[in-house]
Amino acid sequence: xxxxxxxxxxxxxxxxxxxxxxxxxxxxxxxxxxxxxxxxxxxxxxxxxxxxxxxxxxxxxxxxxxxxxxxxxxxxxxxxxxxxxxxxxxxxxxxxxxxxxxxxxxxxxxxxxxxxxxxxxxxxxxxxxxxxxxxxxxxxxxxxxxxxxxxxxxxxxxxxxxxxxxxxxxxxxxxxxxxxxxxxxxxxxxxxxxxxxxxxxxxxxxxxxxxxxxxx
Numbered sequence: 647x648x649x650x651x652x653x654x655x656x657x658x659x660x661x662x663x664x665x666x667x668x669x670x671x672x673x674x675x676x677x678x679x680x681x682x683x684x685x686x687x688x689x690x691x692x693x694x695x696x697x698x699x700x701x702x703x704x705x706x707x708x709x710x711x712x713x714x715x716x717x718x719x720x721x722x723x724x725x726x727x728x729x730x731x732x733x734x735x736x737x738x739x740x741x742x743x744x745x746x747x748x749x750x751x752x753x754x755x756x757x758x759x760x761x762x763x764x765x766x767x768x769x770x771x772x773x774x775x776x777x778x779x780x781x782x783x784x785x786x787x788x789x790x791x792x793x794x795x796x797x798x799x800x801x802x803x804x805x806x807x808x809x810x811x812x813x814x815x816x817x818x819x820x821x822x823x824x825x826x827x828x829x830x831x832x833x834x835x836x837x838x839x840x841x842x843x844x845x846x847x848x849x850x851x852x853x854x855x856x857x858x859x860x861x862x
């Protein structure tokens with residue numbers, strides 16, 4: 647199948663994929679299955695979106711690798727010390743773990759930075775506006791994810807909802823990562839990646855609403 651034709655079909659594919667995921671979570675008999683395949687599902691979704699990237703130059707690629715490694719280190723010390731994001735721990739929903747940190751977490755950071763950067767590129771004209779807008783989109787994603795993470799057994803904070811510094815660190819780290827993509831700009835758009843960002847947030851809102859009503 648032609649790659650451009652396949653790209654045009656991805657929005658509908660993502661809707662179907664996450665609709666099945668929502669159904670698996672909502673049914674009590676399949677909820678454990680949903681939790682056990684969360685990491686694999688996330689990996690498949692991220693890989694499918696990055697597949698349509700057409701900008702594999704050395705600069706963006708090297709910066710992407712830096713994001714993967716450095717964000718894993720940030721999360722690793724965040725879990726170990728509790729002094730970065732607050733006291734939190736990851737659950738089996740994002741297994742396998744290394745030192746209490748999901749192996750996939752760096753790739754997830756890269757994916758989110760990549761998506762929010764693409765969105766900001768289409769909506770903001772100046773460098774400063776793009777960095778701020780994209781970083782705020784990262785925080786918006788985290789706000790939505792924090793609501794459902796304990797129900798999905800992805801992670802949880804000891805005091806319940808995360809402290810304000812968690813979101814401050816998300817914004818600060820995101821601003822640094824987005825600044826790098828301004829130094830090594832992406833020359834091409836990736837509509838499936840942008841769409842997947844929106845679908846994931848809607849998925850969190852649906853799961854969160856269901857959990858508040860039926861599981862809480």
